[in-house]
Amino acid sequence: MRIYNVDTDKKVNKVILYLTPGEAQEMKDSLELIMNNNEKHHHEHIPDRESDFKREITVCVYREDNLSTFDERSRKLILNDE
Numbered sequence: 001m002r003i004y005n006v007d008t009d010k011k012v013n014k015v016i017l018y019l020t021p022g023e024a025q026e027m028k029d030s031l032e033l034i035m036n037n038n039e040k041h042h043h044e045h046i047p048d049r050e051s052d053f054k055r056e057i058t059v060c061v062y063r064e065d066n067l068s069t070f071d072e073r074s075r076k077l078i079l080n081d082e
Contacts, residue, residue: 002077011077017057023048027059034061042069 003012019027023046030044042062048055062070062078076082 002081004074004077011082027057030059034059042066
């Protein structure tokens with residue numbers, strides 16, 4: 001598991017998510033989509049529609065054979081935890 005704060009360009013070790021039932025369902029659906037279609041699709045965006053899209057969670061599934069589909073910053077975090 002790697003957690004990345006896009007705003008600060010820093011890794012994060014612990015995070016708490018506060019989700020409504022609808023947001024939790026959207027996250028579940030997004031995870032199922034990328035788990036079932038990982039060869040072509042490795043991430044999903046889950047926006048906070050109530051905040052006019054000011055907040056967003058992006059979930060990714062990475063494997064050794066799909067690392068080339070991630071950008072350089074993501075690969076650095078995944079491979080080196082930095």
